[in-house]
Amino acid sequence: MADNRLRSVLATDCGSTTTKAILIEYVEEREGGSYRLIARGESPTTVEAPVEDVTVGALNAVTETQEIAGRTLTRGGRILKSSVDGEGADIYISTSSAGGGLQMMVAGVVRAMTAESAERAALGAGAIVMDAVASNDRRLPHEKIEQIRRLRPDMILLSGGVDGGTTSHVAELAELIAAANPTARLGAGYDLPIIYAGNIDARELVIERLGQRMSLEIVDNLRPVLEKENLLPARKMIQSKFLEHVMAHAPGYKTLMEWTDADIMPTPGAVGYMMQTIAEGRGVNIIGVDIGGATTDVFSVFDGVFNRTVSANLGMSYSVSNVLAEAGIDNALRWIPFKVDKRALHNSVKNKMVRPTTIPQTIEDLVIEQAIAREALRLAFEQHKLLATGLHGVQQQRTISEAFTQTATGETLVDMEALDLIVGSGGVLSHAPRRIQSAAMMIDAFQPVGMTQLAVDSIFMMPQLGVLAQVDAEAAMDVFERDCLIPLGTVIAPNGEADARSSLHISGTFPDGAALDETIQAGGIRRWELKEGERMKVKCVPKGSFTFGEGRERGAEYEAQGGTAGLIVDARGRPMTDVGERLDLYPKRKR
Amino acid sequence: MAQAYTPGLTVARRAVVRKMRKLPLPGETLVKVGDAVEADSVVARTKLPGDAHPLNLSRALSVPESDVERHLLVKTGEPFQKGALIAETKGFFGLFKSRYVAPVDGSLETVSTVTGQAILREPPKPLEARAYVKGVVVETLEDEGAVVEMEGAFIQGILGVGGETHGELVLAVERGAELTAEEVLPAHQGKVLIVGGSVRADALQKAAEVGAAGIAAGCIDAAELRDCLGYELGVAVTGAEEIGLTAIVTEGFGRIDMAEKTFELLKSLEGRHASMNGATQIRAGVTRPEILVPMEGEGEAYSASALTLETGAAARVIREPRFGETGEIAELPVELQEIETGARVRVAVVRLQNGDEIALPRANIELIGG
Secondary structure, eight states, rough: GGGGGGOEEEEEOSSSSEEEEEEEEEEETTSOEEEEEEEEEEOOSSTTTTTTTHHHHHHHHHHHHHHHHHHHOOOEEOOOOOTTTTTSSEEEEEEGGGOEOOOOEESSIIIIIIIIIHHHHHHTTTTEEEEETTTTTSHHHHHHHHHHHHHHOOOEEEEOOOSSSSHHHHHHHHHHHHHHHHOOOOOOOOOOOEEEESSSGGGGHHHHHHHHTEEEEEOOOOOSSSSBOHHHHHHHHHHHHIIIIIISSTTTTTHHHHSSSSOOHOOOOOOOOHHHHHHHHHHHEEEEEOSSOOOOOEEEEETTEEEEEEETTTOOOTTTTHHHHOOOHHHTTTTTOOOOOOHHHHHHHHHOOOOOOTOSHHHHHHHHHHHHHHHHHHHHHHHHHHBBBTTTOOOOOHHHHOOOOOOOOTTBBBGGGOOEEEEESHHHHHHHHHHHHHHHHHHHOOOOOOOEEEEEEESSSSHHHHHHHHOOHHHHHHIIIIIEEEEEEEEEEEEEEOOOOOEEEEEEEEESSSSEEEEEETTTTEEOOTTTTTTTEEEEEETTOOOSSSOTTTTTEEEEEEOTTEEEEEEEOOOOSSSOOOOOOOOOOOO | OOOSSBOOOEEEEEEEEEEEEOOOSOOOOOOOTTOEEOOOOOOEEEEEOOOOOEEEHHOOOOOOOOGGGGBSSSSSTTOOOTTTTEEEEOBTTTTOOOEESSSSEEEEEEHHHHHHHHEEEEOOOEEEEOOOOEEEEEETTTTTTEEEEEEEEEOOOSSEOOEEEEEEEEEEEETTEEEEGGGGGHHHHHEEEEEEEEEEEHHHHHHHHOOOEEEEEEEEOOHHHHHSSSOOOOOEEEEEOOOSEEEEEEEESSSOOOOOOHHHHHHHHHTSSSEEOOOOEEESSSSSEEEEEEEEOSSSOGGGGGGOOTOOEEEEEEESTTTTTTEEEEOOSOOOOETEEEEEEEEEEEEESOEEEEEEEGEEEEEOOO
């Protein structure tokens, strides 16, 4: 078996602005060896004019990697495969979100049922959902046609009706799509891919209406019965069509596809796969976030159920002005401990929008940027909670006590008390000058409850690891645990209002033997050093309105794990209505 | 390799610029290589499918879905005019008939016996691609359009609103000044106004009222832009705004004068005809707004690739605290340096015009070319 082991892996992620390459090698160690990150390189993506060939950027990124690694990885304008004599790599794999990623439109009969399931299927496959059209979405038919025509998606996912259910509504949606006859975003030269994943009885009707005009594929119903979603066949077909149609028409991708040893995955699809692998491997509930320049992706896995959302206009550069507009300036200002002129703030944010590559140079500028990041993360997480839900419209069997509490169907699956780990990535989190700043941003935005581990992806290599996980899960997990994930530490926070009568008493013993014994009044937040690899038991006794959930109203005991930010105990209440105390996050200005 | 600095916006007295003029759908190319074109010349033409009007005939006529076809008075594909009777039931002994008259000119595209829905299609709409700039056709794209080459001044802005337009350049206010509504005159109709300082929302509105083609200003306050647009510009993707004219700012938001070089160039071109486009898209494949002034020139044409980050190169600071100041690169240390925020980044030491030498993150400077 050892002879068949992969010795080296070269992986790229062709992002919308930067192409990142990593080289992974199997390193023999005393304990038996493991896969490690050897080198990383990056270069601007070259999908757009003037180069218009993605392979140029990929080769540039690999060339930088080869220089750093001191290992020949390219020759004659090609990536060198099969590692012999210390040259090349065993396999080459890639993800892509270049050219704006995969942009889809979905359609279903009922907005909260099949259209929502279709949206989840598309998002899970790594797409940006431009619109979800539904028979009951209150738009008039001609408005829907205009919208479909205007959007020019890369692909459409049509669902509708449970098996044996309505056929006429599905046929009507197909007629609207046919009437709109949208052209594909990446050129008029090919038929727009459309996937039908709806009522099995409506297949013929859909074929009649769309079969001649578009590249139609039929897969199993993504909502065969009300009580069940079956998203996998639709997701797989989306990824296959992504390669066959969308990627094949993007400049240079035909060559890139020939070079790779596994299918190219949409970047967020690969990250999602990695998140699921981590959640499954560690047996934890997880939230992951990737905050980029234009968009923020949120992933969650709770009790094995995976969800992903993308907030298309919540980002830290191209769309930073929109974050301020959506959050409201006062929400951003609450995170800033000094007076800011609102007019100047608006100008400064818009200047960042038009010059997105600039970085904060002063501490004030950094505080403002991280304040806006908190709001972008908070808004994206709120959107995620709305979509990561149980199925709407499902008949529930309730006990008498449940009938009194009237829990609705379609409630969010995001359970903060059950959350074990938050993983952050994206420039503002991965490249914060101090790791404690990343931890603080995530705590303020997500407001975890109970005990939660925090981590950041050091250099955002989860996309490459996601596609590697499909080839060799062990290699992907090795690199993830050792080189990708940087543990920030643990946050402990009680639920409940931070009123005057509430407080939290914590006690325990630090690894060096020092005692922890402190009462934190409501509104307070504290931090202690607890290094990576260290663990300690922390006993928490809440008072007043504070609680640690059902069965733990009188107290809870946790085992905290260390990291670069240490142990943080947050008694500012949940939901947090006031910023309360602030951690010491920033260096003092040098005079 | 990855660039840690911004290449900067082009401000060139002489450049050769090629513009692809392409239809969204295949059509007919009307020009040939070598043709001289004006900004308004049509280079290609096509027909856009007309708007679709879905109509639930089954409901309109109160008949079952499967019956709608036999009540139609027009065949699929057959044209009709607005007001024409296109469907009618037989009624009861010829009485109580249900009728449907065409709400628009068009033709019947499809009828569904499953949903009872008919799709009426309006006649195709002509769509033309114009040259946008005065120049020469250097390439034709079969059935899709042409590439027009212009020689002349090429100035990029940082952000614009509004689409393609053209008009004569007129100096409105000098550097350091703000354009107010009172300074916009009826004589500015059809003109492109040069504003050396900032522009206010009321001035933009007045300019649109008098029919000015466009405004090229140094900066605008974010609040003034919001007042002018009627909404907050959240994402830097523009070009489709309908504010009655095209506006471009060359520096950014707040109070920053137009860079001296840009202003002097535009001022020297007063009286010439300029094409401008506010369309901006700041993502991969950045599109910046532009002003193009066709004219015969001498000397070597500007090339963006000629700009390199090296000592002596002219640079401008593009982020607070010294935003807008210009100078030259004095030193390019190789090692990462810690800046005030605690971040370790690559820096450039810039000698500003007032003599100050400061180390700045390379990401926060842009090279001034042209």
